[in-house]
Amino acid sequence: MMSNSGQFKDGTGIMRLVCAIFFILFTLLYLNKYQPDILAVTQHVLSHGATHYNNVVGTILITLILWLIQAAIYAGTKLNHRAHALTYLPSMLLLAVLTDVSPNLTSGNYLGVWAWLFPLLMVVYACVVWFFKQLEPMEPALLSSGVFSRLTWVNLLQLVSCAFIVCSIGCSDAVFHSRMRMEGELMKGDCHEAVGVGRTVAKVDSSLSMLRIVALTKDRSLCERLFEYPLIGGSDAMLPNEKSVKLMMLPEDSVYAIFGIVFKEKMRPLTYLKCVNKSKYANKDSRDWLLCAYLLDCDLDHFATALPRYYKVNKPLPKAFREALVLYNHLRKRPLVIYKDPAMDADYEDFKKVYYQTSNAIARLSNVKDGYGTTYWFYYLSHSGSLRH
Structure with missing residues (x-):
């Protein structure tokens, strides 16, 4: 059996180190930055609200467990050449399963198809590992070693592919x-x-x-x-x-x-x-x-009727109410509430000019969205379909 020093001399040790660093960094970032809220709701639902997810502790613990699984697989298979990245596949797959959560999550449907698909994939995985293990004695001698060796990059490419698969399976x-x-x-x-x-x-x-x-x-x-x-x-x-x-x-x-x-x-x-x-x-x-x-x-009439009960219309009003009143006064010939705001009236006239630049309904919405997408006028237009009564 080749010693650790021998493995580093022939380049396999450096390759394994690079793969381990990539896996750990990817898992930490994926859990801590991309999926913490999904893990939080998963734990909440599965525990029926009895426990709460801690992002730091959860990230470290899950990463450690997945890395130990990989280490155990490597210890049992000794895949040490171009197929070394395969020792990370079960851990990567578990990471994907863990975060494959939908908005319809319940404690009874968490695993879904993974309940039978994961064991099946593990059987296939065992066969693939056995196959590559038989090929290892026929591996050609390494022509280079170190971080930039072909061996390292072949395995790293496999891990990058696995990372993309994890991201595509996990909740996006x-x-x-x-x-x-x-x-x-x-x-x-x-x-x-x-x-x-x-x-x-x-x-x-x-x-x-x-x-x-x-x-x-x-x-x-x-x-x-x-x-x-x-x-x-x-x-x-x-x-x-x-x-x-x-x-x-x-x-x-x-x-x-x-x-x-x-x-x-x-x-x-x-x-x-x-x-x-x-x-x-x-x-x-x-x-x-x-x-x-x-x-x-988009019920401006009931809004105009109710507003004076709760607010003095001649006093400063919140932005949404001002915009709604300006729109209401422009759409109604005989408004119940008379409201004037010269600056906002001018903005509304500009809004209409942009809106009527084209007769295409989709283009109209697109034209006004850039400049007025955060106004009630745009909301009313996009939900009522027009600037008419």
Whole structure:
């Protein structure tokens, strides 16, 4: 048997060291930077909320376990040449399985097809390892050694390929990542960090829309910044319904705690908010949510009717309300609320000019998105389909 010093002299030791460094660095970065929120929700769901994932401890522990698995496989196979990278394959596959999580995760469906596919792949893997082990005595002599040897780069290329496969199998759903990150930040009480999550992600679902509304409420900037984010689902996305709008880690009670009351009868968010505002539990947040609910549904008439009950229209208003009133006054011949804001009126006229530059509906949206994508006008246009009554 070749000693460790002999292996380093013939180049295999350096090759193994380079492979180990690559594997450890990739695993650490993949777990710590890319998948921590997915691992957090996985642990939460599988433990039924009894335990919480610690990113630092979890990353180190998982990396160590996977590296020990590789070390055990190497000790048993002694694959030491062009097929050495195969000793990392089970660890890489386990890493992929661990992070192959969907938004429909439950404690009963975590493994899914992996429950039978992983054992099958391991049987195939054992056959492949045996085959390459038989070929090792026929390996040609190494013409070079060290970091830049062909042996090192052949194995490194195999590991890079495995890394790409791991990334393709693991959860890459940007919306789900954003949701879990936001839930994690809200659970920690860091609402300021939560409102910045996924801001540049164009895709959105109803659950993410609800989380943004909750985060902005806790950050005291709901009516100012709500329509600066992509939103979907209208007012129905404001509260969890356990179907299209749901929470994975954050307790539902933390959402209803904003209003201090939960009705026994399950209601649509708009109905719930109307009931809250008729009760003794009505507060500033419940009123703002009701006004935002009307805006999310593009219901400018009910918004204009309700706004004077809660705000003095001749006083400074939040950005979203100002934009909605300007739009309302331009769309209605006889508005119930007269509102003038010269600067914003001028901006709206510029918005219309850009919008009417073309007759193509898709091109119109694209034209106004760059300059006005964070305004209520763009939200109204993209959800109602036109700038008409």
